[in-house]
Amino acid sequence: VPTGFVDLDSLTNGLRGGQMVIIAARPGVGKALALDTPIPTAPLLDGAAPTFTTQGELQVGDEVLASDGRPTKVTGLSEIWDDRPCFRLIFSDGASIVADAEHEWEVIFGGTRQTMTTKALETMLLVAESGVEIPEDPARGVPSRFIIDVRNTESVPVRCIEVEAPDHMYLAGETAIPTHNSTLGLDIMRSASIKHGLASVVFSLEMSRTE
Secondary structure, eight states: OOOSOHHHHHHHSSOOTTOOOOOOOOTTOSOOEETTOEEEOSOOOTTSOOOEEETTTOOTTOEEEBTTSSEEEEEEEOOOBOSOOEEEEEETTSOEEEEETTOEEEEEETTEEEEEEHHHHHHHTTTOTTOEEEOOOGGGOOOOEEEEEEEEEOOOOEEOEEEOOTTOEEEETTTTEEEEOOOHHHHHHHHHHHHHTOOOOOOOTTOOSOO
16 A cells, blocks of 8 residues: 655555554643743843743744754644643752653763653652752753752643754753653654564654654
8 A cells, every 4th residue: 555655655665454553642742841831932142131931822833942052943732731740840050840740851860861750750869869960962051950859749730842853852941951842652653663673654744854
């Protein structure tokens, strides 16, 4: 069965029974930050006053800042969710951000770079007395910060976004903390490929041209 994608059909000679699985979901299903989370919207230059919007005010097509401090477009927004378990993360620079239990953070722990959920960080901090490091992109020229506490807090409305930055990260909070956007579709694809030892192809209306 031809897919209609000429280059793909030339490689595969079309699809056969059992070779295609379609997973459909709304944009941005996954990790989420509180609606009032400040989101930087202009490059953080020395001597310039930062400008912010909030997680709740963002729209598709708006520009936020990628992990390297450069503008990146918002490509997807989730609905607003209520009644999710929420936590307040406290950082070594005095900043704090409220995120749901499944929101993901890029951290360095035990000398390795890894991605951990807010809930997992709460457990990790039981043994990480000095905190868990949040690595910074070298292009920004700022020192790494640490998550020093994760506390249960009352549930608040949350939402997640997707950005077109290749590393799927953006800056959040008043002090511009690097954090993950939602990549649920890619996570499912990666797990399926590893489990079955087969290649996967993803087509998404949210993907940028380079992806």
